[in-house]
Amino acid sequence: AQSVTQLGSHVSVSEGALVLLRCNYSSSVPPYLFWYVQYPNQGLQLLLKYTTGATLVKGINGFEAEFKKSETSFHLTKPSAHMSDAAEYFCAVRYQTGANNLFFGTGTRLTVIP
Amino acid sequence: ETGVTQSPTHLIKTRGQQVTLRCSSQSGHNTVSWYQQALGQGPQFIFQYYREEENGRGNFPPRFSGLQFPNYSSELNVNALELDDSALYLCASSLGGTSGVYEQYFGPGTRLTVT
Numbered sequence: 001a002q003s004v005t006q007l008g009s010h011v012s013v014s015e016g017a018l019v020l021l022r023c024n025y026s027s028s029v030p031p032y033l034f035w036y037v038q039y040p041n042q043g044l045q046l047l048l049k050y051t052t053g054a055t056l057v058k059g060i061n062g063f064e065a066e067f068k069k070s071e072t073s074f075h076l077t078k079p080s081a082h083m084s085d086a087a088e089y090f091c092a093v094r095y096q097t098g099a100n101n102l103f104f105g106t107g108t109r110l111t112v113i114p
Numbered sequence: 115e116t117g118v119t120q121s122p123t124h125l126i127k128t129r130g131q132q133v134t135l136r137c138s139s140q141s142g143h144n145t146v147s148w149y150q151q152a153l154g155q156g157p158q159f160i161f162q163y164y165r166e167e168e169n170g171r172g173n174f175p176p177r178f179s180g181l182q183f184p185n186y187s188s189e190l191n192v193n194a195l196e197l198d199d200s201a202l203y204l205c206a207s208s209l210g211g212t213s214g215v216y217e218q219y220f221g222p223g224t225r226l227t228v229t
Contacts, residue, residue, distance in 0.1 A: 004156075036220075043118070043204055043220035044157070090156050100208065100216060101147055101170055104156030 006091050006105035014113045019063075019078040021108045023091030026072065031093035033074040034102065035065055038088040047089075050074065061085070086112045116141060118207050118221035126227045127195050135190045135224045137205030145169070145210060146188040147218060148180060151202040163188055164210075192226075200228045 007022040025031060032051045036044040048059025055067040061084075065076045074091060088109050092102040119138045127133050139146050145164045149157035159172035163182035177193040186207070192199055202225050206218035 041222070043222045044206075045220070046217055049217070092156075100145065100210065100218075101159040101162055101172070102149075102157075102218065103159070104149075106154075106156045 004091055004093050004103055004105040006089075006108050008108055009106065010109045010111065012111040012113055013081045015083055016080050019076070019081045019085065019110065021076040021089050021091075021110065023065075023074045023076065023105060024072050025074065025091075025093050027093070027095065029096060030067075030069055030072075031095045033065075033067060034092040034094070035059065035063070035074075035076045036090045036092060036104075037061075038090065038107075040087075044090065047076070081110075081112045083112050083114065086110055118205060118219050120203075120205050120221040120224050122224060123222070124225045124227075126229060129195055129197060129228055131195050132191065132193045133195060133226060135192075135203050135205075135226070137188045137190070137207075137221060139186045139188065139205075139207030140219050143207035143209055143219070144186050145208045145216070146182055146186065147206045147208070148188070148190045149204040149206065150174070151204055151223070152198075153201070157204055160190065195228045197228050200226060202226075 005024045034049045035047040048057045050067045058064045091105040121136045147162040148160040151157040161171040162169045166182045179191045182188045202223040204223045205221045208216040208218045210216040
């Protein structure tokens with residue numbers, strides 16, 4: 001079955017600390033990979049995406065993610081957390097065949113401690 | 115350029131009723147996707163419309179139906195509402211249908227509560 005797994009439904013970090021949010025996918029063919037952020041009472045905003053090419057992808061707000069095919073992973077990182085990073089983060093995949101729809105993980109809520 | 119808008123923002127319905135949710139896509143986009151996000155869960159794909167035709171459907175029963183209009187705005191209709199239909203319904207617009215990897219731009223959602 002094709003799926004997206006986000007390890008850790010809640011992650012807490014101190015302000016200024018490294019942020020690491022984990023995402024693994026299961027698919028025989030590497031999909032296109034996305035990270036979205038959702039602030040309270042808002043829709044989803046794209047942070048970054050990987051389609052082809054360089055496996056280290058830089059996104060908005062200082063976030064980046066690295067596609068590792070051997071590990072079927074696409075973990076999201078940020079060197080130094082800001083209070084404004086507190087939100088829900090979703091990893092999503094789109095498979096290379098079929099409709100242009102996204103399959104989402106269950107999300108990770110990031111709390112930033114002052 | 116306006117983004118994706120959805121109406122209404124909130125809605126309360128009774129079990130067994132019918133509901134229509136609306137979405138205006140971003141200017142220039144011809145594809146609309148609908149997602150259901152239950153509390154504490156990630157969004158789940160309901161269906162997608164491309165140039166007024168259904169272009170893919172997730173694992174949702176037929177009482178979830180939709181329309182896309184010539185201006186590419188869209189409606190999601192849900193008949194015979196059940197308590198489990200309570201969720202945030204997200205609309206996303208993009209270009210291109212099935213080809214390419216086009217970014218989906220999400221609206222703020224409609225929160226539906228079924229009592």
